[in-house]
Each structure stands twice: as C-alpha cells, then as structure tokens.
Amino acid sequence: MAAQRSYGDEVVVLRTTQLGEADRILTLFGRERGKIRAVARGVRRTTSKMGGRLEPFAVVDAQLYSKNPEDRSRLETVTQAVTVESFTEAIIADFERYAAASAMAESVDEIIDAEPAPLQYALLIQGLRSLAGAERDPLLELGSYLLRSLSLAGWEPSFNECARCGEPGPHARVSFAAGGAVCASCGPSSGATTAAHIDTMRLLWALLAGNWRVALASDAETRADASRIVKAYTNYHLDRPLRSFAAVDEAWRMRGAAGT
Numbered sequence: 149m150a151a152q153r154s155y156g157d158e159v160v161v162l163r164t165t166q167l168g169e170a171d172r173i174l175t176l177f178g179r180e181r182g183k184i185r186a187v188a189r190g191v192r193r194t195t196s197k198m199g200g201r202l203e204p205f206a207v208v209d210a211q212l213y214s215k216n217p218e219d220r221s222r223l224e225t226v227t228q229a230v231t232v233e234s235f236t237e238a239i240i241a242d243f244e245r246y247a248a249a250s251a252m253a254e255s256v257d258e259i260i261d262a263e264p265a266p267l268q269y270a271l272l273i274q275g276l277r278s279l280a281g282a283e284r285d286p287l288l289e290l291g292s293y294l295l296r297s298l299s300l301a302g303w304e305p306s307f308n309e310c311a312r313c314g315e316p317g318p319h320a321r322v323s324f325a326a327g328g329a330v331c332a333s334c335g336p337s338s339g340a341t342t343a344a345h346i347d348t349m350r351l352l353w354a355l356l357a358g359n360w361r362v363a364l365a366s367d368a369e370t371r372a373d374a375s376r377i378v379k380a381y382t383n384y385h386l387d388r389p390l391r392s393f394a395a396v397d398e399a400w401r402m403r404g405a406a407g408t
C-alpha cells in the first residue's frame with residue numbers, strides 16, 4: 149500500500165452533502181489536482197471554524213490527507229481550510245446569481261476528473277467572481293461561462309460560419325450534433341436542428357467570444373432565446389441534464405413576471 153500523504157491545494161467548493169450528524173462530504177475543484185472528493189469532519193458543529201469556510205462557491209487553501217494517494221477515487225480528508233476568497237454570501241443573496249453559480253459548479257463537476265484542469269479552474273473563478281461582484285447580467289454570465297467551458301472541454305461551437313462546411317454566416321439554424329450554426333444546404337443532413345434568430349446567433353457568438361459590448365446590447369427576448377440554446381447545447385454534451393437548469397428556468401420565469 150502506498151504511503152499516506154498530505155497535500156495542499158487551492159480549491160473551489162463545488163458541492164456539499166451532509167454525512168451523519170456533524171460531517172460533510174465535499175466535491176472540490178483543486179487548482180493543481182482537479183476533482184477531489186473529501187470528507188470534512190465535525191464541520192457542522194457550531195464550534196467548527198472550518199465549517200463556515202467550506203460552503204459552496206468558496207475558494208480555500210485546503211490541506212488534504214489521503215490514505216492512498218494512488219487511488220484518486222478514495223475519499224480524502226480535509227484537515228485545514230483557510231479562506232482565499234469567498235463568493236458564497238454575495239451569490240446566495242440573489243436568486244439569479246445563485247442559479248447561475250449552481251449551474252457553473254454542476255457543469256464543471258461533470259466535465260472535470262481527477263486531473264489538473266487549470267484553464268477550467270481559471271474560468272470558473274472568473275465566472276464566480278463576476279457573479280459575486282454583480283458585474284453583469286448573471287444569466288448571460290452563465291451562458292458565456294458554459295460556452296467557454298464546453299469549448300475548453302473540446303466542444304467549441306460555431307455561431308457564425310456553418311459548423312459543417314464553413315460557409316460564412318449568419319445562418320438560421322443550430323445543430324448540436326454538427327457543433328453550432330448550419331447553413332441552408334447542410335441543415336437537412338445535420339440531424340435535429342433548432343431555429344435561431346439572427347440576433348440570438350449574434351448574442352451566442354458574443355457570449356462565446358466574451359464580447360460584452362455586443363452581448364449587453366441584446367434585448368430580454370434574445371437573452372432568453374440564447375439561454376435556451378446554451379442549455380440544450382450543454383445537456384447535449386454532458387452525460388445527463390443539469391439539475392440546476394430548473395433554477396435557471398425559474399429565474400427566467402421570475403424575470404418575465406417582473407416584466408423586465
């Protein structure tokens with residue numbers, strides 16, 4: 149059996165689950181070690197200082213201990229946690245921010261494994277920081293994050309040129325199987341397609357490119373339509389539909405009801 153080992157890593161807390169009376173199981177995204185599953189003991193006791201630091205969307209310097217470092221599927225133990233940057237409070241204070249952050253965390257949990265993914269890590273930190281700082285429309289922020297995260301995972305869509313033949317756009321339909329916009333001649337042989345208005349296509353392109361000048365000039369209807377396509381594109385590539393999209397849908401409904 150391999151030697152027991154202690155590691156330090158900066159981690160983002162993606163998910164927490166209660167374990168027994170006082171413990172918590174954590175899914176962490178480590179900057180250097182990728183996905184880490186760990187238990188934090190005693191953190192649900194009111195006297196635990198570490199507990200408050202290990203909430204979803206917190207970034208902490210963690211000390212982790214593994215009984216068997218060769219087997220990354222084993223639960224590790226968090227022995228220390230020092231807050232680096234906590235986005236938790238600012239995110240949970242607002243339902244749209246919370247819905248967006250939950251979908252970011254859930255999707256990256258599906259994408260990464262126990263390998264370093266520094267670009268995904270940087271993108272997630274940037275997304276959470278922007279949500280916590282209320283910099284932009286949280287639901288647009290989520291759309292941009294998902295398109296860029298999926299691109300890093302190898303599924304970069306095209307929203308201008310035809311994804312099949314490269315014919316310059318704009319085009320009127322999107323095929324998830326083809327990887328984005330498809331022209332009129334490729335459309336019929338591209339599997340299931342969905343119609344996208346020219347403004348929606350432009351917004352999707354801007355979200356992927358991180359062109360916020362163009363993205364923030366979009367109207368409410370175009371934003372909702374782009375979100376529909378981003379969610380479908382995400383679910384197409386991940387193994388299962390994201391549960392957090394229910395909260396995202398609720399956020400859109402509340403926006404509609406408020407007439408904004």
Ligand SMILES: [Zn+2]
Nearest residue numbers: 310313331334
């Ligand atoms: Zn084509």
